[in-house]
Amino acid sequence: MASSTSALTSALLSGSIVISGLGSGTDFNEVIDQLVEIESINMNRLETWKATWEEKIEVITALNTRMLALEEAAGAMDTEKEFLSRAATSSNTSVVTATATSSASTGASTVTVGQNVKHIVSTAGCADADTTAYGGSGGTLILESNGVSYNVAIDAADTLNDIVDKINAVTGENIVASIENDGTSSNQYHLVLTSGTGGDAGRITATQNPTALSLGGKDMVVSDTSSWGGASIGLTGMFTGDKSVASVYGYTFTVASSSNPSTIGADSFELNWTASAGGGSGTITVPADYTPGDSIEVEKGVFIQLGEGSVSDGESFSVNAYANDIDDAELGTWSGPAISTEGNYQGSVSKTFSFEVISAGNLQAGGGGDTIVMRWTDSLGNTGTVSLSDADQSYEVDQGFTIKLDAGTVTHGDDFQVNVFAPDKQQGQDTGLAQNCKLIHEGFSDTTITPVTDSDATFTYTYGGETTSVAVEAGTVLADLVDKINNDENNPGVEASIVNDGLGLPNSYRLVLTGTNTGAQYQISSVEHDFTGSNFSSGGDAGGGFSTSQLATNSMIQVDGFPTGDVFLQRTSNTVTDVITGVSLALVDGGTSRVTVSVDASAVADKIEAFINAVNYVQDYIRSNTKYDAEGDETGVLIGNYAFQIAKSQIDSLLNSSIPGLTDGEDAYTLLQQIGITSNPDDEGRWIIDEDILEDALADNPEAVAKLFINDTTTGSSGVAKQMYDLMDTQTNDETGICSVLISNYEGIVKNIDKKIDSEEARLELYRQRQVEKFARLEATLSTLSNTQTALESAIAELPSSSGD
Structure with missing residues (x-):
């Protein structure tokens, strides 16, 4: 025990x-x-009691979610622009189609998509029109357009005015020369050439140019052939000589041959060359097996191409290469040291670079001071930064444009602008549609057997002013070259492909380079390679054996006669969204169409329906959770809840009341009932829409319907959408809202x-x-x-x- x-x-x-x-x-x-x-009977009673209150919280939370949805629906239609949806129609959808957003204004515009657009060439800026000589070395300026050549005699002392007069005296209306003032503070004068013939045929080309003015996109041109024989001379590449050395580099090429004459492509001879700037000189050996038309590298992006014919000892020709396409800085708020604009712009469209200092300090020669950081944005929307740490150094901004600052203190927020120029101000186009660039090679024998090079080499091209190089190993075949270009991690947007022309010739396989972007700024140019041991050509107008099949072009339109005359608004895409506010234009073909913007009654009706559905979404839920069931099986969780009843009553009252600020007899509508929106007593008071009445109201006076819903700051009226938004915003406030408080x-x-x-x-x-x-x-x-x-x-x-x- x-x-x-x-x-x-x-x-x-x-x-x-x-x-x-x-x-x-x-x-x-x-x-x-x-x-x-x-x-545990009391414990069970407490658990049941708790579950009841938790269910109420769940119901209130769900109501708050529905009220937020109603607030969102109301907020999406409480202004006129949001409420009155717009629709755009085109009278000629084969020219342009259009869509409109709510920000568009009703009305009509005439849209013209260019046809036979005239080529407009503009030089870089010049200091004045009547004093400074721009005749260069003097000689014959040869301009071509519409298959006709025009020889204009130029004197070295000629001013811009003189050059304009001389061109017009020879070309008449076929090429019209003029002077344009761009309104900047320096170098504001430009020689402008406009073709008399529209379309691609009317493109203006300077095949010989002795002046100091660049008229071609490669920034180089033959300037004198008076001491040269009959063989043609071609130029390819893109000149990269620096503006800081000279604005114009003159190259002279002289034949040195032991046999007279020497046949190009059959006899070997030498070309001795000298440059007037930069101290360049050299000797080019033209071998007996040279293929006429192939590119021969000189320096600084200059390649010459000799056509079939013969040359004799002592014959010579000259080339002008230009580095004057970067203007001096427009100082804006700049208060710092002197700015030097340098380099050589490689882009194909003119634009303005805007700079702002975002990291200031003291810049010193030789380094050792602060690093100055400037953010730049160009007029095409591109942006970047440039960091300068040494006043003795020049730093690249973009596309060959470099900049240099003298030593001194740079202030945060200071700004300046620099204009850069490309000759093609407006492309000569058959149709004013934006398109991408396409180059096609002269052709190769096969795609998978014969190597394009038997030694390690490099394939280089320029796209959008940026140069890209691709390493090509010995033994690479054409198909592999395509893969290397396409898979290059630095590929800026060029797609390589192969096309078989179907002729069964030794050069039937054509390598094609296609830009993936439309717009004149996205040209493919300056193709070069150093392939050996194959017949992979290096000629063509684009170099590297490639010829331009299709230029990259901008879309060109006029809206309601603007701009006037031969000038068009230019965009990089065929979808234009920034000319008519709130309207997106999809350009299809050349021609004229009337684009009309009107109220989209169907879309407005859909918004009203969505709003009423959101109202019922709230009201149905309140009814469901506050209803009384005599048998108790379906009695609402929040039966008798005063706050729920107030919320429902406020919504119903708002929809039943006349709109504050609208006057019966003066305004077409003051009540929702007048446009077919009523509560249905046979369906527990749910709100319904009489679609016929609403449709008639929208057709008759959509602005009056809008006033029933929107906040009209002009009349001071506050429509139901605005009132509902404010009410729901109050009711759903995180701290004071009815649901939050409950x-x-x-x-x-x-x-x-x-x-x-x-x-x-x-x-x-x-x-x-x-x-x-x-x-x-x-x-x-x-x-x-x-x-x-x-x-x-x-x-x-x-x-x-x-x-x-």
């Missing part, structure tokens, strides 16, 4: 009482569980219930422990009694028999 009592005491102290039921044959644990369950209150109730539940859980645990202790003692007592009973029964069994023996 003492042993059982001691064990019970120990178990009670350790909190690990286990009632086995062996002593009594009864499962007291089950009895205890049942007693605790009976005692949720906060209800969460407080749940928190208090949780405290009671915690307290009840603790009480029930104590109750359980007391029951365990009680039944443990009972188990111990019963075990003792059982043992005593067993002992007595054994003792009785051992007593002597009481029989008479």
